[in-house]
Amino acid sequence: MSDTLRIGLIGWGTVGSALGLLIAQGPVRVQIVALAVRDPSRGRATPLPAGVPLMSPPELIREAEIVVEVVGGVDAALDWARDSLTRGRAYVTANKALLATHGALLAELATGHGGALLASASVGGGAPMIELVAHLAATGRIERLRGVLNATTTFMLSAMARGNTYAQALQAAQDAGYAEADPTFDVEGRDAAQKLAILASVAWGGWRSESEVERQGIVGIRLEPGATVRLVAEATPERMTVRPMRLPPSSPLAGVSGVASGLVVELTDTDPHLLVGPGAGGRATAGALYADLARLSAGERPILFAPRHGAIG
Numbered sequence: 001m002s003d004t005l006r007i008g009l010i011g012w013g014t015v016g017s018a019l020g021l022l023i024a025q026g027p028v029r030v031q032i033v034a035l036a037v038r039d040p041s042r043g044r045a046t047p048l049p050a051g052v053p054l055m056s057p058p059e060l061i062r063e064a065e066i067v068v069e070v071v072g073g074v075d076a077a078l079d080w081a082r083d084s085l086t087r088g089r090a091y092v093t094a095n096k097a098l099l100a101t102h103g104a105l106l107a108e109l110a111t112g113h114g115g116a117l118l119a120s121a122s123v124g125g126g127a128p129m130i131e132l133v134a135h136l137a138a139t140g141r142i143e144r145l146r147g148v149l150n151a152t153t154t155f156m157l158s159a160m161a162r163g164n165t166y167a168q169a170l171q172a173a174q175d176a177g178y179a180e181a182d183p184t185f186d187v188e189g190r191d192a193a194q195k196l197a198i199l200a201s202v203a204w205g206g207w208r209s210e211s212e213v214e215r216q217g218i219v220g221i222r223l224e225p226g227a228t229v230r231l232v233a234e235a236t237p238e239r240m241t242v243r244p245m246r247l248p249p250s251s252p253l254a255g256v257s258g259v260a261s262g263l264v265v266e267l268t269d270t271d272p273h274l275l276v277g278p279g280a281g282g283r284a285t286a287g288a289l290y291a292d293l294a295r296l297s298a299g300e301r302p303i304l305f306a307p308r309h310g311a312i313g
């Protein structure tokens with residue numbers, strides 16, 4: 001194992017603070033050399049780490065060889081990622097929105113400046129979906145991806161199958177902390193579409209955008225009691241779709257419930273692979289970021305997908 005990784009961490013929220021705890025426990029030797037948050041004075045469940053200098057993101061990027069971004073959103077994150085990758089930094093992120101919007105540019109910058117781009121946590125939370133797809137993509141025989149990738153809609157659809165209305169299910173998801181005050185992103189299928197675009201980019205070797213996903217969310221949907229319906233994200237080399245689907249009990253995705261995410265990878269010449277794991281939550285997601293740091297610690301410099309656009313159809 002190489003020397004201690006010196007990282008700059010942007011974000012100390014649900015995921016960032018959970019990553020901080022993992023780093024403190026080891027075994028990978030990681031030092032947080034700089035931290036950036038939006039409002040250092042706000043009260044927080046996990047205090048900011050003692051002795052770590054607080055900086056603005058641009059200052060932090062100048063300071064650290066490895067930049068870990070756990071903030072989210074597209075515009076500011078794009079500036080940070082460009083700045084980092086242009087300087088040849090390794091950029092590690094959980095930010096699916098950034099990758100599904102500007103992934104080709106970031107991969108190009110990483111390739112052109114000797115940087116690295118890692119984002120295990122952007123899809124599947126703690127379930128290593130990107131790694132499974134990358135592994136299976138090596139033989140070039142992935143035919144189809146089919147996943148239940150968004151926990152909020154799984155929670156709501158399960159509640160509706162028990163007789164709740166859409167409004168009741170949404171309220172229950174918000175009360176349980178599964179849905180944001182503004183749930184648009186989840187219930188309109190954008191979260192699942194972004195994750196699908198990232199998985200398809202890894203599966204077929206060229207970047208694909210969220211905007212290419214045909215999308216139908218679950219807003220206002222009605223279910224028959226007992227029906228197993230999930231928001232299913234599906235990709236082939238030609239097409240990407242997100243839509244609610246009724247699943248037969250025999251479907252491996254019918255058993256995906258709670259905060260789990262599930263992915264089936266179909267191959268041309270062997271049986272499908274199924275991966276189910278914790279799809280959200282600070283600790284699980286931080287575990288995926290930590291695994292990315294372990295790869296860097298082992299000397300790898302991966303770039304998530306090829307810099308060209310992988311045109312569909």
Ligand SMILES: NC(=O)c1ccc[n+]([C@@H]2O[C@H](COP(=O)([O-])OP(=O)(O)OC[C@H]3O[C@@H](n4cnc5c(N)ncnc54)[C@H](OP(=O)(O)O)[C@@H]3O)[C@@H](O)[C@H]2O)c1
Nearest residue numbers: 011012013014015037038039070071072094095280281285
């Ligand atoms: N939560 C999950 O289960 C989960 C699962 C998978 C992926 N993700 C992804 O992980 C990322 C972070 O999610 P989260 O749930 O941890 O979010 P969060 O709890 O809202 O934390 C966001 C953090 O970013 C900081 N921040 C916001 N704007 C900033 C700015 N301009 N400069 C510096 N810091 C800024 C905030 O600072 P303050 O602390 O001062 O407010 C906060 O520490 C997102 O991309 C999300 O999609 C989350």
